[in-house]
Amino acid sequence: AQSVTQLGSHVSVSEGALVLLRCNYSxxxxxxxxxxxxxxxxxxxxxxxxxxxxxxxxxxxxxxAEFKKSETSFHLTKPSAHxxxxxxxxxxxxxxxxxxxxxxxxxxxxxxx
Amino acid sequence: xxxxxQHPSRVICKSGTSVKIECRSLDFQATTMFWYxxxxxxxxxxxxxxxEGSKATYEQGVEKDKFLINHASLTLSTLTVTSAHPEDSxxxxxxxxxxxxxxxxxxxxxxxxxxxx
Numbered sequence: 001a002q003s004v005t006q007l008g009s010h011v012s013v014s015e016g017a018l019v020l021l022r023c024n025y026s027x028x029x030x031x032x033x034x035x036x037x038x039x040x041x042x043x044x045x046x047x048x049x050x051x052x053x054x055x056x057x058x059x060x061x062x063x064x065a066e067f068k069k070s071e072t073s074f075h076l077t078k079p080s081a082h083x084x085x086x087x088x089x090x091x092x093x094x095x096x097x098x099x100x101x102x103x104x105x106x107x108x109x110x111x112x113x
Numbered sequence: 114x115x116x117x118x119q120h121p122s123r124v125i126c127k128s129g130t131s132v133k134i135e136c137r138s139l140d141f142q143a144t145t146m147f148w149y150x151x152x153x154x155x156x157x158x159x160x161x162x163x164x165e166g167s168k169a170t171y172e173q174g175v176e177k178d179k180f181l182i183n184h185a186s187l188t189l190s191t192l193t194v195t196s197a198h199p200e201d202s203x204x205x206x207x208x209x210x211x212x213x214x215x216x217x218x219x220x221x222x223x224x225x226x227x228x229x230x
Contacts, residue, residue, distance in 0.1 A: 036221075041204075041224065041226065042223055042224060043117075043119075043206050043208075043221040043222050043223040043224045044157075044206070044208075044221040045221070046218070046220075049218065090156060090157070099145060099210050099218075099219065100147075100159065100162065101147075101159075101219060103156045103157050104156065105155070105156045106155070106156050108154075
């Protein structure tokens with residue numbers, strides 16, 4: 001079985017500060033991992049994905065994530081937060097040849113001036 | 114590319130009536146579509162998976178007679194909430210994936226806010 005744990009339901013940072021959103025996964029097979037962003041009353045937008053290629057994945061809007069098998073982690077980072085980054089972020093896992101996603105509980109990112 | 118639309122974006126209906134939500138893949142053929150439900154400030158809960166031309170597979174605890182899913186074509190899936198009640202009020206999101214591309218990538222619609230009065 002696969003699962004995802006997002007540590008911290010709320011994260012607050014100052015504009016310009018580092019953003020770090022944590023995601024740990026559990027999977028008995030090599031995972032595919034995703035980060036999605038959701039703005040209020042909207043669907044999900046894919047930020048980036050890991051599918052067993054490079055362990056450091058760069059996404060849109062300056063976000064990146066690193067797959068660390070030894071730590072079973074896939075944390076999302078951005079060097080400098082913008083006000084527009086305020087949103088809900090979801091980490092998700094699946095496996096090769098299977099397209100059902102398992103979502104984490106989500107982390108709400110607040111960015112203050 | 115890979116755009117998914119939903120209609121309507123918002124709907125208000127009276128208790129006991131039925132409401133249909135459409136999910137369309139606009140620029141690709143979606144062999145599989147997913148329907149999710151999201152409660153306020155919570156994660157997405159997968160309700161069902163539908164493959165074109167076959168019956169939907171419902172997740173445990175989801176009433177298939179209440180949430181009717183039809184995937185009649187490669188670009189359209191519908192979710193009908195039958196005999197809606199206030200507890201069915203929620204944000205419903207669909208997603209679609211294509212067998213021709215990365216089968217593990219889902220493209221999400223913008224969601225439909227259902228309010229049952």
